[in-house]
Amino acid sequence: MKWSVRIGRFAGIEVRLHATFLLVLGFVIASEVMGRGSVWAAMDGVVFFCSVFACVLLHEFGHALAAARYGIRTHDITLLPIGGVARLERMPDRPQQEFWVALAGPAVNVVIAGVFFAWMLANHGVIGWDDLEAESLPLSLRLLLVNVTLVVFNLVPAFPMDGGRVLRALLALRMDYSRATRIAATLGQVIAVLFAFVGLMGIFGGMGNPLLLFIALFVWIAARQEAGVVELRSQLGGARVRDAMLTSYWTLAPADPLARAVDLVMAGSQQDFPVVDELRVVGILTRKRLLGALSESGRWTPVGASMNREFVVADADGLLSAALQSRSGPTFEPIPVLHRGVLVGLLTWDNVSDYMLIQAALRRPSGRSEMPPVLPA
Numbered sequence: 001m002k003w004s005v006r007i008g009r010f011a012g013i014e015v016r017l018h019a020t021f022l023l024v025l026g027f028v029i030a031s032e033v034m035g036r037g038s039v040w041a042a043m044d045g046v047v048f049f050c051s052v053f054a055c056v057l058l059h060e061f062g063h064a065l066a067a068a069r070y071g072i073r074t075h076d077i078t079l080l081p082i083g084g085v086a087r088l089e090r091m092p093d094r095p096q097q098e099f100w101v102a103l104a105g106p107a108v109n110v111v112i113a114g115v116f117f118a119w120m121l122a123n124h125g126v127i128g129w130d131d132l133e134a135e136s137l138p139l140s141l142r143l144l145l146v147n148v149t150l151v152v153f154n155l156v157p158a159f160p161m162d163g164g165r166v167l168r169a170l171l172a173l174r175m176d177y178s179r180a181t182r183i184a185a186t187l188g189q190v191i192a193v194l195f196a197f198v199g200l201m202g203i204f205g206g207m208g209n210p211l212l213l214f215i216a217l218f219v220w221i222a223a224r225q226e227a228g229v230v231e232l233r234s235q236l237g238g239a240r241v242r243d244a245m246l247t248s249y250w251t252l253a254p255a256d257p258l259a260r261a262v263d264l265v266m267a268g269s270q271q272d273f274p275v276v277d278e279l280r281v282v283g284i285l286t287r288k289r290l291l292g293a294l295s296e297s298g299r300w301t302p303v304g305a306s307m308n309r310e311f312v313v314a315d316a317d318g319l320l321s322a323a324l325q326s327r328s329g330p331t332f333e334p335i336p337v338l339h340r341g342v343l344v345g346l347l348t349w350d351n352v353s354d355y356m357l358i359q360a361a362l363r364r365p366s367g368r369s370e371m372p373p374v375l376p377a
Contacts, residue, residue, distance in 0.1 A: 004078050013064055014076040015057065021079055048139060052146050053079055055112055059105040059150065060084040066104035070097045090322050095172035095180075102165035106154050109147040116144035158195075158219050159188035160226045181230040188223035192216040233321035235356060241323050242316040244355035245337045245345030251276045252285060254304030261290050262299060272334045274343060275307045281336045281343050283307030313338050314347055320355075323347060 004016040031045070057079060063086045064074035075087040092098040119140050137145075155163040164184050171180035192215075199212035250264045252273045261273060265287070275283040285307045293306035314323035316339040323335060324347075337345035 016078045056084045060086040062104040062108035066101045095169040099169035102162045106151045109150045113147035158191035159184040178234040185223040185227035192219040236321045239320040257300045259299040
């Protein structure tokens with residue numbers, strides 16, 4: 001994810017921190033200092049803030065480890081101000097698998113809440129309403145309440161949140177996967193509208209929580225995107241990556257100057273170039289990066305200094321829908337296609353679009369014979 005930095009690797013999964021997370025952390029510190037006028041209060045706020053996101057991180061690891069049981073690898077987990085995102089290489093193929101993967105995250109928060117509840121009982125006795133209404137709550141009680149909130153919030157059936165994925169999995173047991181997704185996505189958007197309404201009440205009426213506006217926007221957009229991805233997968237069916245990949249293309253070497261890329265762009269229609277070093281793909285030089293490097297460094301800068309070193313690859317025999325799952329949309333970078341470790345093609349959005357249009361035209365009934373014409377001898 002852009003604007004994120006790597007902070008470590010745990011259980012073989014890379015953990016990243018989004019830059020906006022630091023902005024929110026700074027806001028928390030400033031608010032605590034100005035609100036309570038104490039450095040200790042600021043430290044308490046920071047500890048609580050980081051503890052909450054540690055619970056969110058464990059929540060995402062719950063999803064990742066459950067997915068690993070079904071042979072699904074997690075590329076990375078990114079912490080955002082609104083929560084965490086575990087980027088799986090693909091979604092589970094069976095509804096039962098998606099059901100358990102979706103529930104694994106909230107289950108982790110149930111366990112964490114149980115631990116804090118036992119701690120509170122052992123050290124403070126039974127928790128009453130007076131304890132909850134106190135001006136300053138102990139950290140353990142605050143984290144207990146946070147984890148209960150995470151469980152309840154994530155199980156709201158607003159797709160693509162965990163509750164929405166559970167709903168889709170249950171629907172997919174009785175109907176087509178695409179239809180189940182449309183129903184779950186529609187319900188998610190309805191709930192997003194309700195969130196937005198309550199959020200607006202918070203702004204204009206002094207009730208509710210304005211933060212719900214941001215959550216509503218996220219749920220609405222994510223539900224729409226997820227539904228689009230599933231619809232795309234349905235249209236692609238069992239197509240393989242090799243069916244839609246570009247097979248006539250130019251490559252660059254890391255030592256080539258950007259002037260070489262400029263010449264190739266002007267000579268044809270290719271805009272993005274795989275960078276190959278001794279038959280191994282080491283980067284992608286996109287049109288955007290090329291233009292930026294030309295304006296900053298000039299045409300004689302080596303390609304290796306400007307290429308994108310973080311990219312995904314696809315296997316030529318893999319499913320096209322799986323390759324596009326995390327790269328849907330007209331702005332994604334091209335995907336190098338490998339066969340036995342060797343570059344054999346390039347997957348671009350233009351080629352995928354052309355492939356889908358051709359397949360749609362072939363499926364359209366025309367009344368004409370599919371046999372090739374007989375040419376005169």
